[in-house]
Amino acid sequence: MSNKLPTDAELVLPAPAKLNLFLHITGRRADGYHNLQTIFQFLDYADELFFNTRNDGIIKLHTHFIDVPHDSNLITRAANLLKAQTKTPLGADIWINKKLPMGGGIGGGSSNAATTLLALNRLWNTRCDFSKLASLGLQLGADVPVFIQGKAAFAEGIGEQLTFIKPPEQWYLVAIPEINVNTANVFKDPNLTRNTSSINQQDVLLIDGHNDCQAVVLNNYPVVKHAFTLMSEQYPTRMTGTGACLFSAFTTQEQALKAQNQLATQLSCFVAQSTNHSLLHRTLGINSGF
Numbered sequence: 001m002s003n004k005l006p007t008d009a010e011l012v013l014p015a016p017a018k019l020n021l022f023l024h025i026t027g028r029r030a031d032g033y034h035n036l037q038t039i040f041q042f043l044d045y046a047d048e049l050f051f052n053t054r055n056d057g058i059i060k061l062h063t064h065f066i067d068v069p070h071d072s073n074l075i076t077r078a079a080n081l082l083k084a085q086t087k088t089p090l091g092a093d094i095w096i097n098k099k100l101p102m103g104g105g106i107g108g109g110s111s112n113a114a115t116t117l118l119a120l121n122r123l124w125n126t127r128c129d130f131s132k133l134a135s136l137g138l139q140l141g142a143d144v145p146v147f148i149q150g151k152a153a154f155a156e157g158i159g160e161q162l163t164f165i166k167p168p169e170q171w172y173l174v175a176i177p178e179i180n181v182n183t184a185n186v187f188k189d190p191n192l193t194r195n196t197s198s199i200n201q202q203d204v205l206l207i208d209g210h211n212d213c214q215a216v217v218l219n220n221y222p223v224v225k226h227a228f229t230l231m232s233e234q235y236p237t238r239m240t241g242t243g244a245c246l247f248s249a250f251t252t253q254e255q256a257l258k259a260q261n262q263l264a265t266q267l268s269c270f271v272a273q274s275t276n277h278s279l280l281h282r283t284l285g286i287n288s289g290f
């Protein structure tokens with residue numbers, strides 16, 4: 001990815017990561033998608049996107065991704081979708097400083113799409129409300145709506161039915177195994193547990209839960225298994241989303257940094273605080289009441 005970033009962009013916004021604190025698969029729908037129950041919480045660890053309006057209607061992503069052609073990049077797709085929906089004559093120049101690992105289960109692509117929708121809706125003055133942007137975003141990925149809403153949530157359906165909740169805000173050590181896990185392949189795996197019992201909404205913050213995708217990923221990706229073994233020998237460890245990233249919770253930043261130091265020679269990892277009010281919304285000055 002080439003990374004020459006502008007110094008004078010009209011709007012500079014973060015696209016934060018998320019964790020799935022647990023991920024239960026409760027069934028499979030006729031269209032192949034899976035019903036799930038999960039808690040989404042945000043991390044104060046983010047990509048940074050830069051936006052300028054163009055008057056000629058062209059949407060141009062300037063940052064080159066090695067593995068993702070511009071047309072299929074979720075940033076370009078989000079911008080094109082909003083443009084088509086609103087019929088604005090305007091366009092945009094967009095750059096990204098990519099920090100979130102791709103295919104890591106921390107939602108980088110979905111978060112990039114959500115930030116793009118919120119940014120261009122503001123720059124183009126297209127006045128779509130959150131629920132309109134969330135339904136547009138859902139066409140791009142199951143995780144986009146929660147990033148649009150910007151509040152920690154218990155999610156059901158394919159991840160789009162959101163009930164806002166406030167799990168404890170903690171410090172996390174997140175390990176990044178050097179592999180890009182393909183979400184569709186995890187959901188296709190014959191060994192995936194798809195019949196976890198549904199939990200009631202009122203119990204969501206009382207249970208510890210688990211991640212049904214974890215066993216499949218540990219079994220299929222030795223790199224993730226190795227990282228999980230190293231980390232879980234020291235701390236309770238869980239996978240987020242469909243992997244590959246793994247996380248452990250700590251009460252203080254000092255504890256998390258100490259754990260990072262212990263593992264740093266063997267694993268690539270970062271420390272971040274979790275938050276129930278997304279860094280994107282805080283930066284935009286959107287008061288969620290959270």
Ligand SMILES: C[C@](O)(CO)[C@H](O)COP(=O)(O)OP(=O)(O)OC[C@H]1O[C@@H](n2ccc(N)nc2=O)[C@H](O)[C@@H]1O
Pocket residue numbers: 020023032033034035036038105110140141142143144157158159183184187241242
């Ligand atoms: C599992 C989660 O990571 C939880 O946060 C997400 O729900 C995945 O969201 P995402 O990466 O935005 O995934 P999408 O791009 O919507 O879907 C990728 C592929 O995963 C499978 N998929 C995804 C979500 C879901 N609830 N059931 C599925 O079966 C589908 O085959 C789909 O084609």
Ligand SMILES: Nc1ncnc2c1ncn2[C@@H]1O[C@H](COP(=O)(O)OP(=O)(O)OP(=O)(O)O)[C@@H](O)[C@H]1O
Pocket residue numbers: 067068072073074075101102103104105106107108109110112113143180181183241242243244
């Ligand atoms: N802007 C983008 N950033 C990252 N990935 C993108 C982007 N646009 C398209 N993609 C594609 O989407 C795939 C999944 O990327 P992403 O980083 O969102 O994975 P993830 O963290 O596993 O997501 P999730 O937790 O939502 O499953 C990438 O491997 C890449 O092919």
